[in-house]
Amino acid sequence: MKSKIFLLITGCFAVLLTSCLGDSDYDSYYEVDKNCQITEFSLSSDSVSGLSDVKFTIDQLNGRIMNLDSMPFGTEIEKVICTVKYGSYVTKLEVIQEATGDTIDWNAEDSLDFSKPVKFITSSYDGMTKRVYVAQVNVHQVVPDSMVWRQYITNILPTKFVDQKVISFNDGSADYYYMYVQPAANTAYKLYRSKQTDAKSWEELPLTGLPASGVLLSQITSYNNLYYVVTKEGSLYSSADAVNWQLVEGTPKVKSLLGYIDESTNQPAVLSAIVEEENGLVFAAMNAEGQWETGEMVPAHFPVEGFSSASIYLMYTSRVMVVGGKSSDGQLQNASWATMNALDWAEQTDSYGDYFTKRQGTMMAYYDNMFYLIGGIDESGKPQKDIYRSSDYGVTWNYVDTLVVLPSSYQARGFASMLVDKDNYLMIFGGKSTINGQDLNDIWKGRINRLGFERQ
The missing domain is CATH 2.60.40.4120 (Immunoglobulin-like)
Known part of the structure; x- marks a missing residue:
């Protein structure tokens, strides 16, 4: 019996010893590897x-x-x-x-x-x-500050059209582009949409509530979870879903929608507009309750149509800026204007300056921490494709002749819709090569290379 106990103890000891030796070998290997x-x-x-x-x-x-x-x-x-x-x-x-x-x-x-x-x-x-x-050693294979432009698609829609406007819209499930078009003068408006991840396949939506003609599509503005648009007769329409529109009752006669101001610490949210009163055109603001307040008289050289507009939040304040366009006396302008309350506006540039020629239908967007201004149609009716940038909120503009210029295959135009997508592409939809001509049926996109770089 004693011998069996001795053998059991000896065996266990041997197993433990073997186990310890095995761990020691592993530790030694790990140490060498490390x-x-x-x-x-x-x-x-x-x-x-x-x-x-x-x-x-x-x-x-x-x-x-x-x-x-x-x-x-x-x-x-x-x-x-x-x-x-x-x-x-x-x-x-x-x-x-x-x-x-x-x-x-x-x-x-x-x-x-x-x-x-x-x-x-x-x-x-x-x-x-x-x-x-x-x-x-990772080295950038492209010039970081250059922009590559390409024609993303031709023949967006199967039909021709004489007016268009593209907006961004989220229906709660996906981000879409909504494109409003008028196939021909004095014909009913149509609405198409495409997912922003695609922008090639467009489906028609049943647009309702807008008048048969006279809608200033270029001035469609989002404000306070609604969309607004004005007609040539001064009527204001609104929509919650960008599809079904209705007339807004009890408003003054609206000449132009200039943009919107978001609510901030020192600012209420308002819709910025120009309205007609007995003594002339005045700046006006509509608050979230639909109440209107009027401000200063509109200067003679302030644009009332054909301008480009951007609403942005900068330096703890919200503001609207408009550039170019045509004044009430029919004169083209080349100045930029800005406001922080919609009731009084400040001219950012000298109206007689020469940063860019007088034009209407320019495309403007806030991109890469500065304003980009592209194209438009000048006083002689010639379409443009030049690019200007402003890093001081429209006070000065610099002509861009390298790195981000549009290619020779891009047809000069004005009155296009220009948006910035979530991947930092500038998207240019349609536009006109002549004031009264049909819209171009294509989409261009470009991105500054470094805005597409990803960390590895």
Whole structure:
């Protein structure tokens, strides 16, 4: 009996000893593996500005070394100094340069060619443990500040039309583009929609409530969860779903809708407009309850039609800006105006300035933290395709002649709808090449390259 007990104890001890020896081997292997890691990585070169400041991330799990923030377009990294630190068990460091096809026992001093990925292989003292890393330097393959334009689609709709306006609309399930069109003068308006993720397949919706003609589609404005539009006769219509419209009763005679002002700490939300009174045109604001307040008289050179408008929130205040257009006496303008209360407006630029020629039907959007102004039709009736930018909210405008210019295949136009989508593309829908001509039946899109960059 004693011998059996002795054998049992001895067997258990042997099992425990074996288990402990096994754990020890595993720990030793893990320690060797860990101490074969590359722990620090950097590059430098007297001829490559800023290279020494580039931060590289070492992915120990997948054996990847890279810079998450790409270097500027055109950076040359063919011969640069590489500095690495690695674990204490490394006795051999082998390098394979894809650009040259060379495999060398690297001395951690010779320069390397990183124009293509470089493979680093670390080996332990006994040669049994190795770690493989692939290092690459990410360099932008396009000029970050350039814009690539392309004609996204031709023949948006199967029918021709003489007027159009595109708005963004979310029905609670998806983001859509809604396109209002008038097929011909004095004919009923039609409405089509397409998902913003598509913008190629358009379906017709049953538009109701709008008069048969005279609607100023270009002035459709969203405000306080409703959409508003005005007619040439001064009637105001509203809609909650952008499909079914109704006349707004008890309003003054509205000449123009200029935009909207969102509510902020020091501002109530209002719809900005120009209304007709006995003594002339005045600025006006409609609050959320539908009550109207009038302000200053409209200056003689303020645009009342054919202008471009943008409502934005900047520097803790909401404001509306309009540019270009035609004044009440029929004169084209080239100034920009802004307001923060809809009742009084300030001229941002000199009306006699020469930032851009006098024109109507310009397209304007707030994009890349500045205003972009594109095209329009000038005093001679000639369509334009030039681009101007303003970084000071319309006070000054700079002509853009490089990087973001429209291609030669783009047909100059005015009166197009221009929107910015969620992927930072500027979308240009239709437009006219002549004042009274049919609208162009196409969509163009462009994006500044860096606005599409993603972190790896």
